Amino acid sequence: MPRSPRTIPASSVPRAHKHKSQLKHATRLSLLVPVWFLTLHLLALVLFALGFLLSRPILPDIAVKSASYSSPDVVLPRAFKRTVVILIDALRHDFIGSSGDGNEAYYLNALTTPLMLSVSQPEHAAVFKFIADPPTTTLQRLKALTTGSLPTFIDAGSNFNGAEVTEDSWIGQVLSSRGDGRTAFAGDDTWLSLFPSLSHGTYDKNLTFPYESFNVWDLHTVDAGVTSHIGPVLERRDEWDVLIAHYLGVDHAGHRFGPDTPQMKEKLLEMDAVVKNVVNAIKDDDETLLVVLGDHGMDEKGDHGGDSKGEVEAGLFLYSSRPFLAPVDQAETINQIDLVPTLSFLLDIPVPFNNLGSPIASAMLGPDRNFQQLASACRIVAEQIHGYRSHHPSFEGTAAVTEIYSAASEAWNTSKDYELISDLYLAYQKQNLKTCREMWARFDVPSMVAGIVVFVASFGTLIVFYATFDGSVECPSDYLNFLAPKIGLGGLTGLAVGAGLGYLQSRLAIATVFGLAMGSILGFVRGMNRLPSVKSPVSKWTVLALLSIILHGILFASNSYVVWEARSLSFLLVSFGFTLLAVSFRLPDTKIRATAVFHSLVFIIQSRVAEYPRVCREEQLPFCTSNFYASTASSVSSLTALIILFGTAVTLPAIIKSFLRTSASYEGSAPLWVGTGLRVVLLLVGLYWTLDYVEADPNSPAHVEQLKMYKYVVSRLLFGVTVVGAPLAWFRGVPLCLRVEMTNNQQKIKQAVQNGDVDTASKTSPVSVEIIGFGNTYGSLYLLLFVSIFAAVSLCMKPVGGIAMAGMVYQILTLLELGDVLDLFTISPIVTPTVIAIMGTQYYFATGHQATLASIQWDVAFLFTESIRPPLTHIALIFNTLGPFILAGLAVPLTVFYKLSPSPRDFRASEAIMGRVVRAGTGAMIYAGGLTLTSCIMTLILRRHLMVWKIFAPRFMLAGAAVIAIDLAIVASTFFAGKAIEGVYDVFG
Template sequence: MTLSLATRAFSLFVYLLLLDGVAIFFFTRGFLLTRSELSAFSNCSDVSGISSCSVKTFECLSQECKMNDNKEEKSASGPIIQKQDTPHMDEVADSGTASPSDHKVEKSNGQCWTRPTIKKAIVLIVDALRFDFVAHSRNFRGDPKPWMDKLPVLQRLVAEDNSTARIFKFLADPPTTTLQRLKGLTTGGLPTFIDIGHSFGAPAIVEDNLLLQLQRTGKRVVMMGDDTWLQLFPTQFSKAYPFPSFNVKDLHTVDDGVIRELFPALHRDDWDVLIGHFLGVDHVGHTFDVESPRMGEKLRQYNDVIERVVTLLRNMSEPGGLHEDTLLIVMGDHGQTLDGDHGGGTPEEVETALFALSMNRRSGGCLSKALVSSCDVEDPVIGCISSIPQLDFSATLATFLGVPFPFGSVGQVNAELFDLVARDPEPSPMDLPGDSDSSLCTLRMLERYKEILCINSWQVRRYFEAYTAVAITGLPKQDLERLETLYSTAHALHETHLCNGCHLSSVTDVEVEATITRRMIDEIKERVEAYRAYLSAAASLARSQWTQFGIEWMVIGLLLLPASIAVRAVALYRLAQNVQERWEVGLLPVKPLLVNSIGSSYPVVMLLVLHPLFHGTPFYSALMYIQKNVSSVILSVTIAASVVAYMTASPRSFSGKKFRFWTGGSRKSRKFPTVKQVDPRSVVAALFVILHALSLFSNSYIVAEGAVINFLMASSGMIYLRYAIKARSKIFQALCYLGFIWILPRVHSLALFKGLKAVEGSGFFSSALNSANSSKMLLLQLVLTITTVGFPLVALTWLIRWKLSKSQLSVGRLWRSVQTGTAVSYLLITVYWVMMDLSSSGLVSVPDVVMRFVRLDIPRTIYFITCAVISAATAREIHNWRVLGSKCTCAAELLLRSGTVIVAGFSGSLMILMGRRGPLMLMLVAVEVWCFLELQSLTSCGKSRELTSPDKGRKQPERIVPSFGPSADWGLIASQVFFSTGHSCDFNGLHFSAAFVGFDEFGFYQQGILLAVETFGASHMLPIFGLPILVLWGLRLTRSSARADDKDVVLQVTKGYLWFSLVQAIITTITTASVCIQRRHLMVWRIFAPKFVFDSVGLLLVDVLVILATSSFFFFSEQKQHSS
């Protein structure tokens, strides 16, 4: 049975989805791989054999050194790495499995690689803590912002005399989402980009980490707060008090739970490490923004909590007290933008703060003076604020608690934090009687810090060696050689110093002693800096080479994506020859595709069956690789063969007939009709697409992609204006089109909407109304709401009804149902925002029952109306197809009607998800689209909008690209809408609060659907279902003549969808090539990889939506068969 054009068009789009999906799958398999996670774990006994890091100076001094061994055992800092001082730990096996939760517990007697410097650690995490929340406003330019100076207790504690508190800038590595940051903080590694996909479903960490080491050495860890901790570490806590974390509208449940459990725990001695994770600041940012008054309230609450905690700890920190040797850490896991978003790598997102307070008032405090540290902020009151990479947190805290470093840690022990908590040890035999107290302190602390860095460097070197041995490609040889050179240099200096130190015991001249001490300090500083140079280089290498790229899979993906472009181009060329029946069949030559695809897999199968015969040959390793990845290899070969078959299929294979011109006749008769007329507008559109694509090779242009789109649209608008002036028609529409191109990107940043998010009212209204009395305040509140919500909805309704009243689509029960449903949705949206504004402003006391109905039931009602309208339209068309048959409407009318119904019915749900800007934004988009559609008559190929030539038997001249220009501009409009609605190709552009419109509880699927609809609804869903309106705009629908043109309607709409998806495929292919070329670029994970993810998802979504849109082809294609 011969397939109809509609069926072949639908099948073609399914094939393109398969082709794009396989290409993106293979590329992501090679590019977005996680690093190799090693199954090795650090043990206390590991350092027993590295005696080179021990204090050999003590061994070669007088007998007094040996007498001080017991004193050194009591020292509050320094390593324990001498074999005689580190007995092998008895291991108690809880289980024979190798999972982290079942690892053996080691009896460390409170010490392991290093002697503990603290007994207890309290880690209070403030999620999304910006650096300027903690640092004083005097350190920033301009006037103080509303969110600054709300944590004065931290500033006051650091400014105290003889303070043992410090503030640091805490630098996170992107991606800056909570799960990835917690993983990085506890493992000491760099979670790779692909881990972003686990943000809503955290898998348990299986590699070595700080909490596992604490558990194995008998430390008790108590957690309270964000339940993400329990997902990452399900068995590592002795006690846990998790609270649900994904409801961003809930500002207090998690924080109140932490406060409720925190203070009783501080009085108990059943823990060694206490973790409290507050979420209020993060949720305020997502729900409102940083400038909201709610942010100030939440920060002041934290200030009170911290002050109470410090007071309690100080009251219990007397000698012999419970918290005599307790360290308090208050830190953020990441920052946030002013809009409350995070996930990317901007300074606002990666810069957070760390505050450390040691309860031990006998700390040394002399190490920082000897070592030069970076000063990021010079505060006139508290002094220098330096930075600490989050990569260093795990190794540093492990040192303080006396547990092994996690095996995969690549951070270094921070000198300033170590100086804050480490006591000045008792005098050693190295001390010379003429030394000053300051010099002695510096000498002893430097010596011990050098010894810790020695162990630290050995551990990092050990990890790199193990990683290189296990990973397929390992690390670059030249980089490893450079690291090994740095390590050898540092270790040689270390050994030289120890040897020279053996001759100092004979020094008795007091005048020389001070000079010798200073020389020793300089020498030890040189060794310390050498180790720090090695560790810094190792961390830099990890950041640049962490991911193990699968080049072979990336190449396959890069080859298949251009192949999908070529398939679209060939399909468009064949559709251009639409009067020849063989080219219609050639839209999807089923027989060649099936034969080549199935046949191509046989050689692979035979090679696998016969691979033992190739043993010992150069091909055997390749065959074993194919056997290991057999499913992927067969899939890629099959897809590639189908592409070759599609590209090379001849007209003979399309119809199975021998055409006369193909087998004989003159050479001229064998040529296909050449088309020489070219649409200038399409040429300009092609140039714009090329410019846009080439700009994606630059990270700066990717960041400014919204501005690039606006520039290209403005250029296109100027061309339309030129056409309008030349034709003396549609000048008003051209000017309006240019005006809306300028206005639309600026709506998101209007001061009227400052502080408004998708689920709540605004602090803007509160500040604007404070100066008026209550009655005027209420009136102004209503006026503002009606202006920003009611008026756009009324205008949008009027625009739709006014335009459609001129066509036959505005009659019938279906359209009346659509009008009613849309009007009800718009009315509910207005009621929703009126009530939300009144409640948030405090002008009217709204009962909780009413507000619950407004928050939950109104959005759900709007969702239901959307589903009902779309379902009714679908059921109506199915009814027409099954019952009425040939009496149904024509194809053009059906496509226009279905597109209009979906766009109108879907608009209500989209507006409620887009928040306060939704109604105004969609109204402006609708007017801009109307102007654009009106301008198409200026650049149409002919003066008539008839779809076929009156002379059916003769090929009429037509342009090469009759619909490329409008389709490319349609894609630019879609991209502009994406960026104008506050989105970006970065994860901080996701509006997570939209996922909770109408819901209080977190559900993975329902929240995922709402977030996807809000992100891609206006920029992908509406343009796809509205594309037939563009293609058929201005067509005069008459039932008498239009039914004969169903085939041509399918042809034109298929062309439109092919052109639109072709532009998306070109952009995605260039993005993929760019990210492949720039895979070692400094900004690859910060800029290029997120852009690749968004473009890839966008292309697949376009393919899926086109399939759904073209499914309506079956209605009138089957009707045509019925009628015939």
């Protein structure tokens, strides 16, 4: 039955504090359980990821010109003395000179100079469709564009942490062959990460002008800076051989507003003026080559990172006042890595050692279509690739490719049909490229299986630990004391195995894997041995919780179900809501039945509403319409969303107040914390996004840029209050939601004496005290901390995301009320934590995210600052991306605390509450761990699926991030729950 609000008389209020140190010790012991399983999940994820998220071995060799360069039969195109490379970030192919019919998109007929020149001067200029290899992130594209190598999926994670290019590149070849200080640079400072010599003296610092690159809200600073330098540097053309100018405005306009917007047209017109000015500056200089290119494109919303058509189709434009091209079809398609050998010949430097690209035929043929030049270039590239293959151990067993090379070499030696020779060498290069793509998709299956084994062991141990946990704080200590020697034994075994196999460099890792895996397996066996001693029957609610985990997990067996996962989760939650509704109708008490029916209906409605806000992924089109932003081709929130966001600032505190009043707990600190503090914070969050909306409006006056200062003042103030101030105040002050009422009983005693009722008079205290809110002491106290962290997460969400998170808080409170009314907390401690964890995934989608790289809302990184400033940047991104999972984990102790009153002077009761918190946390970890386990298993099985990198790999990465977020939140919530129990014990113990 539900736990009703309580008041207690003054005589029950304790006057002594005992067992405080024991209670703190119990809290520390309780933390061991979630920390242990967090460690196991981390280990399993690392093992699986090492086998699945592929990496490419890099050979450090540096190419030199071979004897073939000086062979009498080798004729190469005339090289240029200087090259200007203008990289327009995210320059999609259809941005270059596309024409329309009068109702065209904003991005058409803006950057027209490249296409006009290629049509009017086909021997001087050409436009190509420039195909990028995914992942389409800037760092990976720059590596490919300078080295000619292929990226692998794991490289995408380094986009915000660029590593130095240690392999051979055409930039390195320019430096070594032309001398120091012969390269000028202006633009995206990602180049500094790739080539540190930009900032360490190899390059002329008077010709190097880097700008911070990741503030996607800033469309103009970098571009204006680059443009201001490029003109003067062009006038000093005798001081450099290569000029690199990397513009960012087009990319930022896409992220901020979308491709089909006035802001994009403005940036493309600006880039057109830049290209036109450079063309005019070199039109009489036949020793200078101009290369204008995009590193990747963008999707219909302006994002990139995946492999959709818009993301991989970039543009390339080549121009020189000297005729050097064979006319080409304007729709000709080339790989981005093909630029590397092409530039190498046009700069007269060796082709980089790791290059896998082929020379661009038009540039090698020249205006007179000299096939001997093309064949010569193809032969040199083929020799370079053959040398790379001979140094790479992974190419064993690819004799068929080598045979093509042998046939081409034989034709070179015996035939003068240079067109045929070109075709043979190009066939070899294309087949080699195909082989490399397949080869670097070879998975380390033993490592993947090892990760799954650790996940299975930890998942099984979680279940048997949950089933056999008796609630005592000695249980975690006893459990880990049992495991310690087994972990040590496994570690020693791992050391022996590592030494025996010769893996001395990895012996520590092998020992760790063996130790933790052995500990998990033996812990599982021990738990299974104890399972028969458990007397309590398995609840139907527990079966329902485990069934929900299974149903959610098997979604990963189908790419279609992964794509439409949000709808499946909505179905699961609605089904659970109807189960609650059916049970509610069976309650005997009319008032309680009405309450349960009402909240069940509300829960069902909330589950359906949570499905509404969405950003559609490419695979869902045309059966899905995005409504998260003002339009489907924009990243700006709508005015309607802002109005609703302000509405939540008023309604959510009122909703929380109504739930607290059911237990008479809207007392003490609650009005200040919820009624005033939370409302003011949410109003300021709305103010921040209003300022952002005004700043983003293209019709806003120019002085609106001044709003940035006010935006950052608001966001930093909110950060200080929600992330630091409120939790610290809660932690130090333990703000109880109680009110004490004192009643003078003198008149009552006097009346009893007058009536001759001496017994009543003697038993009545002169002054009685009632504590209002006593029946929800734990729940109301912890709820204050929970709403504080919710406010911090809400701050880092876009407006619709903030509205969705407010809905999540409301739905959690609804579930807690149902758990109390239906006594779910006692019947099945796992069911409510499981449902809350499912809600975490559901609201991940409701906050504008998908299981894709492109859905990451990178612009939130600049919520607090104009540039990347750890840890503010990272906190904003983590809260934005993983906020629903974090809140779900932090809400778990509420399933124990809600409407729970203290047991005065009962230390063991407080200790038992801590044990229940541990068990509830274990229930949430069962969901998170089980879901990640099934994701790993399905990813292993489907690793050769056509959609593995597009669908299954991002979903595995999301599952991994979610399990760690939930586990960390469970660790934190266990700690905070212990603090709440200690605080209540200080008052009532």
